[in-house]
Amino acid sequence: MKEFKVAFLGFGNVGTGTYKIIKENGSKIFQREGINITVKKILVRNVNKKRPVEVEPDLLTDNIKEIIEDPEIAVVAEFIGGEEPAREYILSALNNKKTVVTANKEVMARHWEELENAAIRNGCGLYYEASVAGGIPIIKVVRESLQGNNITEIMGIINGTTNYILTKMSEEERKFEDVLAEAQKLGYAEPDPTSDVEGYDAMYKLSILSTLAFHTRVRISDVYREGITNITPEDIAFGKELGYTLKLLAIAKKHGNKIEARVHPTFISADHPLATVRDAYNAIFIKGDAVGNLMLYGRGAGDLPTGSAVVSDIVNACLHQSKHMYSTLCNGDWKADEVLFDNNWETEFFIRMTVIDKPGVLAKIAGIFGKYGVSISSVIQKGRNSIHVPIIFVTHKAKEMSIKKAINEIKNEDVVIKIGNVIRVEH
Numbered sequence: 473m474k475e476f477k478v479a480f481l482g483f484g485n486v487g488t489g490t491y492k493i494i495k496e497n498g499s500k501i502f503q504r505e506g507i508n509i510t511v512k513k514i515l516v517r518n519v520n521k522k523r524p525v526e527v528e529p530d531l532l533t534d535n536i537k538e539i540i541e542d543p544e545i546a547v548v549a550e551f552i553g554g555e556e557p558a559r560e561y562i563l564s565a566l567n568n569k570k571t572v573v574t575a576n577k578e579v580m581a582r583h584w585e586e587l588e589n590a591a592i593r594n595g596c597g598l599y600y601e602a603s604v605a606g607g608i609p610i611i612k613v614v615r616e617s618l619q620g621n622n623i624t625e626i627m628g629i630i631n632g633t634t635n636y637i638l639t640k641m642s643e644e645e646r647k648f649e650d651v652l653a654e655a656q657k658l659g660y661a662e663p664d665p666t667s668d669v670e671g672y673d674a675m676y677k678l679s680i681l682s683t684l685a686f687h688t689r690v691r692i693s694d695v696y697r698e699g700i701t702n703i704t705p706e707d708i709a710f711g712k713e714l715g716y717t718l719k720l721l722a723i724a725k726k727h728g729n730k731i732e733a734r735v736h737p738t739f740i741s742a743d744h745p746l747a748t749v750r751d752a753y754n755a756i757f758i759k760g761d762a763v764g765n766l767m768l769y770g771r772g773a774g775d776l777p778t779g780s781a782v783v784s785d786i787v788n789a790c791l792h793q794s795k796h797m798y799s800t801l802c803n804g805d806w807k808a809d810e811v812l813f814d815n816n817w818e819t820e821f822f823i824r825m826t827v828i829d830k831p832g833v834l835a836k837i838a839g840i841f842g843k844y845g846v847s848i849s850s851v852i853q854k855g856r857n858s859i860h861v862p863i864i865f866v867t868h869k870a871k872e873m874s875i876k877k878a879i880n881e882i883k884n885e886d887v888v889i890k891i892g893n894v895i896r897v898e899h
C-alpha cells in the first residue's frame with residue numbers, strides 16, 4: 473500500500489472535522505482506495521491550547537518550516553482562511569513540490585492564477601472542493617461531470633449564514649438585527665458578520681464557480697455585490713403577498729460573449745426549487761444546454777460537511793499524484809479578451825417606496841418609469857390611515873441601468889418621501 477504523509481495548516485473547525493473523519497473512517501477509506509494516509513504535522517498558533525479532539529502532542533507545531541521543508545510530506549491541507557499568510561504558505565508548499573488542498577475561497581478567488589501556475593510549474597496539484605458550498609461536491613460536478621455542456625446559468629444559495637437569517641426573518645416575521653444577534657449566539661454567524669451578511673463570502677464563491685462553469689476567469693471585481701443588512705420585515709411581507717420568497721442569491725449568466733455575475737437579495741417564486749432551501753442549507757441550481765436543469769443541495773458549512781470535501785480532495789490528491797487536473801484556464805490565458813462583463817442585466821424588479829397619499833401620485837411615478845422604458849406589472853398600495861403610505865411596484869423585465877435612472881428621478885419628486893428597497897426578482 474502506498475504511504476502518504478499529510479500536514480494541516482491550521483486546526484480550527486474544518487481542520488478538526490477533517491481530522492475526525494480521517495480518524496473515524498480513514499482505515500476503511502484507505503483500504504478501499506489502496507493507499508495509506510497519515511497526518512504527520514499540524515501547524516497551530518499555540519501548541520499548548522486545549523483542543524476539542526485528542527491529538528498526539530508531537531503532531532503539533534508552530535513552525536511552518538517543519539512542514540514546508542519536510543520532504544516526506546506530500547500533501548498540505550490549508551485551513552487558515554483569509555488572504556495572508558494563507559497565500560504565502562500555499563505558495564511555499566507548492567514551490568516545495570507539495571500538493572495543496574484548500575478550503576480557502578478568498579485565496580482562490582483572489583490568487584488563482586498565481587497558485588495554479590505554481591502548482592503546474594512544480595508538478596503538484598491544487599484542490600479546492602471545500603472552498604465553495606462546504607459539503608456539496610459542486611466543484612467536482614462542474615469540473616468533471618458537466619464537460620459536455622455549455623453552462624449558461626448558475627443560481628445558488630451559497631452562504632448558509634444569510635440563508636439562516638432570511639429564513640428566520642421570513643418565517644418568524646423578525647428584524648434583521650434580532651435574528652443576527654441570535655445567529656451569533658448559536659454560532660451560525662461570526663462575531664464580525666460582515667463577510668457573510670454583506671455578500672463577500674458569496675462573491676468569492678461565485679467568482680470560483682463561474683470561472684469554472686464558463687471557462688473564463690471571473691474576478692471578484694467582475695462580481696456585483698450587495699448584502700442583506702437593509703432588508704426589512706416589510707420587504708419580506710410584501711414579497712410574500714406577491715408569491716415570492718427572499719434569498720441572497722449568487723447568480724451568473726452567460727449570453728453569447730456576455731457574462732453577468734451578481735450577489736444580491738433576490739425574490740424568487742415560492743415554488744422555485746431554491747425557495748424551499750431553508751435555514752443554513754445551501755443549494756446550487758445549474759443550467760446546461762445538454763443536461764438541462766440540475767440542482768445540488770446540502771450543508772454549506774460545518775466541521776464534518778466541509779471536512780467531507782477536504783478528505784475527498786486529500787484522497788484524490790494522493791491517488792492522482794502522477795496526473796493532477798488543473799482548471800481549463802491553465803493554458804496560460806487567464807485574460808478574458810472575448811468576454812464582456814455586463815453590469816446592465818435585465819430582470820424584474822420589486823421597488824418599495826413611501827409616498828404621500830393623494831390623487832395623481834401613482835400616475836406621476838408610473839410616468840417616470842415609462843420615460844425610461846420600464847413597464848409595470850403590478851402595484852400594491854397599503855393603508856389610508858396616514859398621509860404617508862407604502863407603495864410597491866413590480867416591473868416587467870427591465871434593464872438595471874434604466875431602473876437606476878428612473879429611481880434617481882423618482883426620489884426627487886416632492887410626493888416621494890423615501891425610496892425603500894429595490895430588490896431584483898428572478899424566475
Ligand code: HSE
Nearest residue numbers: 630631632633772773
Ligand atoms: N460562512 C459561510 C456560510 C461558510 O455562512 O455559508 C463558509 O464559507
